Amino acid sequence: MYESSLVDRSVRLLRVKIIRRAFTAPVITGISEIFVSIKHIFAPLLNPFDWKRTLAGFLLALLPMPSQAGDEAQHEFLFFPSVELFDNTGLEDELFDSAGNIVSANFMYSYSGNRFRFLGEYVLSTEESEIERLAAGWQFGEQTMLWVGRFHQPSKYWTTEHHHGQYLQTSISRPGIEEWEDEGGPIPTHITGLLLETGHIRKDSSGIQFSASAGFAPVLTESGLEPFKPWDPSSDNGAALNFRLAFLPDYFGNDQFGILGGWSDIEIENDNFASQIGTESVEQLQFGVYMNWSWEHLRIISKVNYLENKHIRANGNFTDDFWAGYIQAEYAIGSYWTVYGRHENESGEDDTEFLRLIPKFISHRNLFGVRWDIATSHALTLEIADTETLTSEFSQYRLQWSAVFP
């Protein structure tokens, strides 16, 4: 029964792919088909309701570990708790709660052998419970890692710098263009597939870093983008390719600037929603530049993105595009206080059909905040923002305690 439904689905997918081939570059379509095929082969192994197969798959993934036994394996554990009180004043719709609190705990575990590394990140909060990252990596050379699993894709700089470590980011909120895809972000974040990370350090300590990923993109649902679910064989995910190239004047520090980009084939989750919006899928192309730079007590984090969305439709495709950017300035006063401000702006979003499908996307925001590092690894932050989505304008007030252990 299950196999026959898989066959039916494969036939349907093949039909869709043949139609799409007329509009898509052959190389990209080929990559997309390879991932769809791999997913259908491994989907039964990753079904959480079949715990024996899931356990077998997990143990298979850990097979390289015993060979590392003599290498004095190292384990790392990090715990990021945070408590946030918020108030949204002047809301004109029900996209966001008007007031409330978010209690969150983020756990990160890693295992490092001689060449093998395993990494997992899990978030439990009043809003969600999700395995954020789960990947196994193999080291080639001094600074090249190849990861397989679920990860945060490299073209979202803010995300790959802070992940869910709330304490590590100065502001409470993240810019709208950097938001998680399942919380109003327009760019896919969670990708399941392969991630290559490499770097080169020069003798003067400067260096470059390059990251590239290929895997399953999220799907588009009524409430926005939803990451790939390996345990759901009925999901219909396309491919996603992303990269980032960075220059670091001091490889060991925070300062860097670079270019980034990606391409994602975003499928529509179900046929009803697809017919409702008249779109079979969206092919998103994005690229941008970013920087994170410090001068004495001042730090500037900024990024500018261009996004082009090609809507694949039976009655003719069309493309929309928009620019999105932000600049955040942080000024440290002594060792314990930091004041910061951020301006987020978009251009062309009113004419972008794709953004109408991401209702929680924050298109404009001006905010001001102050952070107090009250003790080692503890911070208290207050943030006030003037916020706009495509449909409403409101004010946000947030107060947050965040920390990291150990």
Add this chain to the structure above:
Amino acid sequence: MSRWFAALLTLGLMLSCMAVWGAEQVVLVAGEKSPIENLSPLELRKVYFGIVVRFDNQIIRPFRNSSDSQLNQIFLQSVVAMTESSYERRLVLLTLKSGRPRPEKFTDQDGLVHALRECPYCISYMWRSDAERSIGIKVIKLLWQEN
């Protein structure tokens, strides 16, 4: 006259040597069975930021010596070139990003010496006087010297 000059020169040399011997020094150390002979400043910095540096195809593991606050400050200035808070925060960030292990910390010097003796590919730093007193420890290189 020349005998007086030779005597003064000898005295001067002796005094300058005594000044060097008496000056405080911080040295890079490993267990006496360690095959590690030398590390460049860049390699050392890499090791203390969790970047994999290999010797004989084995990963060099760094230990932090937190038994003395002045020693810790010298390490921060001369090896990682960061303040304590910046370094700690950077280590947490690198661990979160890619699972890199952080250097193990020792607040007890005896515990550190024991760990170094047990692990041939582990390194740390200590006052030269402490290193010379410790059994089973060898000095790899000088890291810092009091002016």
